[in-house]
Amino acid sequence: MIRVRFAPSPTGHLHIGGARTALFNFLFARRNRGTFILRIEDTDEVRSTPESVGGILEGLRWLELDWDEGPEIEADGSGVKLTGRENGDFGPYFQMERQDLYRKIATQLLSEGKIYRCYCTAEDLESMRRHAQLSRIPFKYDGRCRELSEDAMRGKAASGEPHVLRFRMPQEGATQFKDLIHGDLSFENNLLDDFIIVKSSGIPTYNFACVVDDHFMKISHIIRGDDHLSNTPRQVRLFLSLGWEVPIFAHLSMILGPDGSRLSKRHGATSVEEYKSLGYLPEAMRNYLALLGWSTSDSQQIFAPGELAQKFDLEHCQKNPAAFDAQKLLWMNVTYIRGLADPELLERSLPWLEGAGFWNSKTAPPKERLRAIMRLEKEKYRLLSDIPKLLDFFFQEPKFDPQAVEKVLNAENASQVLTDMLAELGKLDPFTAKSIEENARRYAADKKIKNGAVFHPLRVAVSGRTQGPSLFEMIEMLGQTVVLGRIRSALQLPR
């Protein structure tokens, strides 16, 4: 039975890297008819926030990475909310609610002598660290509390001195584990120190809580970023000393910024939330993220719905880090937008049209008309947020681009052309793209001027700019009354 998990710390937004890890876990689960579990690792008391939990869940939901077990949420218009209930038989899925379990396991380990109390203070550790630095050897806890005498131990315990719990790491041999991406890996034990499993506050450390949860949640495969690779031998050691079966690992390479350094804010948007509000489509995001560090043998780029879950495998995951390429993401978004059927595209862009004040559910314009307008520029939308920007002149008076006015409307003959066309278009019936075009071309031919000398001023007059949809369809869509009005206004423009 395949069981995988995504285990974010709610200390910030859902990062691109986290989203990719979640995606790979999700795809692996779906591909193998396994279970995808969401666990919240909130043991960092100071940095964890409920807002982060909400944000992360919302991001996952937006990407449609639906988890089979974990916190239950309900969605309303404004976002997702925790219900306080959970799905799955292996909860709770918040680590802070699993303290009793960690304590129980720690007690057991202590009684078996596999861990020990360490009373070293921060100052003690600091001096060890300095010492190590001075003698240019790597810092490693020296294990001085490892063999405290019974008496000393009892004394310290009686006086209630604060202590941590440390794992008794074997000093010889090696620890190996299976990694589906890197192959079998082996680490020398003597390089690992007696790491802390419970802090003096009584809160378990990441390495400990993670192992306990992965065991009790029956996780079969741990798929995570390779920044955890160095932690893995410690965790394997814990599994072993508890007599638990060790899961199979898969360490994903990191995602880097375009300059090759770790992806961070200075590279631009790094959270899923930002991409959502920028106007990216979740399916484009998923597709792009899937291809960061994974590929098929034929380098397929675009995947139909469900196809990723069908084809995904860990064997084709890249070992080396991948640079995040915003340009390719954008291309992918364009591809997906174009692939959307018109009604679907309209539904998706309604929030943006509404945001721009071009639509609302009461005053319309009717969706039929919106769809027709949107179709005019469909191949030009890179982001959903481009749509209102590109189409604004259909909904409001054009904002004249000064350069366009200077270059086109102030050109020789432009006023004459517009004046003539005003008359021509005024008597045109029917007012269709076809009739408008025939009329404009005939006019140019009669006057022996270039088509462009007619078309360009018309375009700027009705839309305010030099770039836009097919001129005649645009004019038809605007309608005779509006077009005549706009040409008149353009003729009044200060020169």
Added chain:
RNA sequence: GGCCUGUUCGUCUAGCGGCCUAGGACAUUGCCCUCUCAAGGCAGAGAUCACGGGUUCGAAUCCCGUACAGGCCA
């Protein structure tokens, strides 16, 4: 500083000993189409497979070293 992992066009990647005079995609260049901008079509440029040694009849592919990058512990 130690350890770990990695290194194929600018970028994402295919490749798992002969099919590679290295394939695809994004970006890029030119041309065509054209009422603008796009889109589309066609053509092109771009990687001595990090470097140096081996192993082999034969290596991008296997082994060793070096360099560089990233990660973890500090």
